[in-house]
Amino acid sequence: MSFMPDPGTPLATYYAETQPMVGAVLSLRNVGVLDAVTIGRYAMTIGATDPIHHDAAAARSAGYADVVAPPNLLAAIVEWGVGTPETGLQPDGTPNDGETPLGDPDLGLRVMGAGEEMELVNPVVAGTELMIESTLAAVTPKQTRTGPCVFVTTLNTFMSADGTVLNRNRRTVVLRNPLQES
Amino acid sequence: MSINFEVGDVLPPLKHTATAMQLFRYSAVTWNPHRIHFDESYARDEGHAGLALHSHLRAALAMRCVTEGLGNDWQVAKFAYRLRRPVYAPADLAYTARVTTAEGDSLTLELIEETASADLGFEGTVWVNKTAGATP
Numbered sequence: 001m002s003f004m005p006d007p008g009t010p011l012a013t014y015y016a017e018t019q020p021m022v023g024a025v026l027s028l029r030n031v032g033v034l035d036a037v038t039i040g041r042y043a044m045t046i047g048a049t050d051p052i053h054h055d056a057a058a059a060r061s062a063g064y065a066d067v068v069a070p071p072n073l074l075a076a077i078v079e080w081g082v083g084t085p086e087t088g089l090q091p092d093g094t095p096n097d098g099e100t101p102l103g104d105p106d107l108g109l110r111v112m113g114a115g116e117e118m119e120l121v122n123p124v125v126a127g128t129e130l131m132i133e134s135t136l137a138a139v140t141p142k143q144t145r146t147g148p149c150v151f152v153t154t155l156n157t158f159m160s161a162d163g164t165v166l167n168r169n170r171r172t173v174v175l176r177n178p179l180q181e182s
Numbered sequence: 183m184s185i186n187f188e189v190g191d192v193l194p195p196l197k198h199t200a201t202a203m204q205l206f207r208y209s210a211v212t213w214n215p216h217r218i219h220f221d222e223s224y225a226r227d228e229g230h231a232g233l234a235l236h237s238h239l240r241a242a243l244a245m246r247c248v249t250e251g252l253g254n255d256w257q258v259a260k261f262a263y264r265l266r267r268p269v270y271a272p273a274d275l276a277y278t279a280r281v282t283t284a285e286g287d288s289l290t291l292e293l294i295e296e297t298a299s300a301d302l303g304f305e306g307t308v309w310v311n312k313t314a315g316a317t318p
Contacts, residue, residue, distance in 0.1 A: 113265065
């Protein structure tokens with residue numbers, strides 16, 4: 001028998017509320033245009049010095065229409081556009097924006113990244129207008145060495161405005177109840 | 183002329199020290215308000231041993247090991263990874279990629295992150311293809 005959180009715990013409540021949504025499209029959003037400054041800053045921050053990330057001429061001579069994003073930039077951006085006002089953030093700072101269901105803040109669950117599978121279908125270049133479709137792919141309770149938790153996987157498909165798929169990412173986060181950790 | 187790779191080849195390791203400054207800038211550029219990455223007292227209250235590195239930052243560093251080790255004649259088609267433990271800044275990290283399959287214009291590499299104490303931080307698999315313009 002697979003692991004289930006103890007009845008009545010915040011993890012059990014979260015699982016009961018979220019598991020029936022598996023397969024549902026959580027959101028389909030137009031998040032605006034990815035600009036060259038964001039690409040250049042991202043590359044600089046991770047230490048990627050290849051000029052294709054910040055010099056349009058270098059990118060064009062390498063065959064791209066404009067500066068090209070490092071492979072996981074789209075996956076890494078948490079909030080697009082102006083983002084959530086501070087008063088709308090959860091106590092740990094995370095926005096509950098529909099990309100990954102994080103549960104009612106009163107449950108007190110903590111979230112961390114656990115892994116990802118990224119399919120990089122087409123290059124991501126500056127000036128692309130982006131759409132993101134998020135589907136809830138899996139909600140799986142597990143007992144780990146630090147206590148019970150629930151792994152949540154969303155399939156995030158990034159497309160340009162004309163529907164061309166850029167990235168197909170299966171992102172997994174882990175939710176824990178700090179009061180149940182060993 | 184592009185370099186050809188064989189099963190067992192190991193790319194030059196990427197060694198990197200992740201600092202609190204880098205974490206702050208990574209949070210800023212990804213517009214990530216999660217406090218465990220920039221608010222150390224909050225992170226410790228939540229049970230962390232310090233400021234936690236973003237999983238995506240660790241993945242980005244790992245990808246650099248592959249893209250810089252292979253050069254522009256190769257493009258990443260797919261990347262999958264699983265975190266084995268959290269890592270806290272400042273952190274000395276080493277990323278190593280080893281070719282596990284080499285068929286035609288495609289390679290598969292196993293990728294690991296090791297901490298200064300040689301613990302496995304995460305492990306992943308990368309699939310790459312030779313770019314159309316690459317010389318044979």
